Amino acid sequence: MKKKFSKQISIGILLCSVVFVAGCCVQIGGCPILAQYQRLVQLSAPMEEGSLLEAKTHNGSITIEGADVTKCSLTATIVAGAATEKEAKELAEQTQVRLDRLGDKLVVKIEKPTPLVNRSIKVSFKYESATDYTQWGCQYCRNYG
Numbered sequence: 001m002k003k004k005f006s007k008q009i010s011i012g013i014l015l016c017s018v019v020f021v022a023g024c025c026v027q028i029g030g031c032p033i034l035a036q037y038q039r040l041v042q043l044s045a046p047m048e049e050g051s052l053l054e055a056k057t058h059n060g061s062i063t064i065e066g067a068d069v070t071k072c073s074l075t076a077t078i079v080a081g082a083a084t085e086k087e088a089k090e091l092a093e094q095t096q097v098r099l100d101r102l103g104d105k106l107v108v109k110i111e112k113p114t115p116l117v118n119r120s121i122k123v124s125f126k127y128e129s130a131t132d133y134t135q136w137g138c139q140y141c142r143n144y145g
Contacts, residue, residue: 033081033120037088041076041097045106052105053127060124072106073128074099081120088119095121 047053053072055062060077067073080092096111112121 035085039092043074047072055108067128075126077124079122
């Protein structure tokens with residue numbers, strides 16, 4: 001009976017050790033994000049009355065400000081994170097933001113490198129629009145301005 005109990009304890013200790021070692025190996029293999037690099041991209045395009053702007057970001061923010069303008073003025077802030085500042089800078093420079101005209105709307109496109117293992121990219125937008133949001137394509141933002 002004691003022999004059977006000690007065998008179970010030995011197997012339990014062995015399994016716990018394997019789980020611990022496997023967990024450490026996974027953590028040791030990955031590099032934490034220690035450095036960040038920020039890059040600003042200024043974009044603008046003429047915007048006709050009734051035109052729309054479509055902007056999506058999966059990991060950032062979109063800010064809309066009213067101004068006395070008749071064009072789309074967009075500032076993209078790209079923040080890249082990696083193990084070193086050099087890697088973060090390269091990642092930020094490889095990330096491209098552009099404005100494409102698609103029919104009656106401007107579409108903001110983000111192109112970023114893949115895969116992003118142990119690295120991150122965050123793209124935020126600041127959009128300047130005519131003070132009357134409904135006049136220059138931001139009809140759904142009127143209540144939030």
